Amino acid sequence: MKKIITGSVLVAIGLSLVGIAQAQVKPETLVKQRQAAMTLQGKYFGPLVGMAQGKIPYDASVVARNAAYLDTLSKMPWDGFAASTKDLKSGALPAVFTDTAKFKEAQNRFESEVTKLASVSKGGDEATVKAQIQAVGKTCGGCHESFREKQ
Numbered sequence: 410m411k412k413i414i415t416g417s418v419l420v421a422i423g424l425s426l427v428g429i430a431q432a433q434v435k436p437e438t439l440v441k442q443r444q445a446a447m448t449l450q451g452k453y454f455g456p457l458v459g460m461a462q463g464k465i466p467y468d469a470s471v472v473a474r475n476a477a478y479l480d481t482l483s484k485m486p487w488d489g490f491a492a493s494t495k496d497l498k499s500g501a502l503p504a505v506f507t508d509t510a511k512f513k514e515a516q517n518r519f520e521s522e523v524t525k526l527a528s529v530s531k532g533g534d535e536a537t538v539k540a541q542i543q544a545v546g547k548t549c550g551g552c553h554e555s556f557r558e559k560q
């Protein structure tokens with residue numbers, strides 16, 4: 410009996426996963442998700458900028474934790490900029506969908522600076538880590554400059 414129940418639960422879970430995989434994600438959902446990923450990047454990167462600027466006390470363990478979060482978060486927004494979303498109202502400039510090679514380049518540059526930050530934050534000296542925080546910040550700002558509506 411237990412086996413049968415377990416089996417049918419697994420089948421049910423399996424089927425619902427297939428459903429998720431096959432259903433076209435609504436463009437509105439993709440926009441919400443990419444904005445959520447950006448918002449979380451802001452949450453975890455903001456304090457590091459404050460530390461790099463000397464506005465809040467430097468805390469190596471917070472930097473290491475947030476940098477590790479960012480290393481994963483920095484990979485999440487991009488598939489949300491699908492062509493299906495290009496006509497929706499959002500903060501993304503049309504260039505996101507027309508200058509895709511440059512947009513991709515900006516993503517790669519950003520991801521590689523974040524990966525460097527995650528690495529130096531594990532025991533790197535404070536000056537090196539702060540310099541790398543600034544380097545990451547430049548790649549956020551650089552992309553926003555070309556691809557995000559002015560705030």
Ligand code: HEC
Nearest residue numbers: 444447448450451454499500501515516519549552556557
């Ligand atoms: C490769 C380009 C790119 C990089 C790199 C990038 N962003 Fe963005 N960001 C965008 C675009 C495009 C939008 C507008 C998205 C939208 O409205 O759908 C955006 C939007 C945002 C938003 C607003 C989200 C919302 O709810 O509307 C925040 C906050 C943000 N970015 C923070 C950051 C931070 C912090 C970093 C760096 C740690 C960063 N971004 C790196 C392109 C980028």
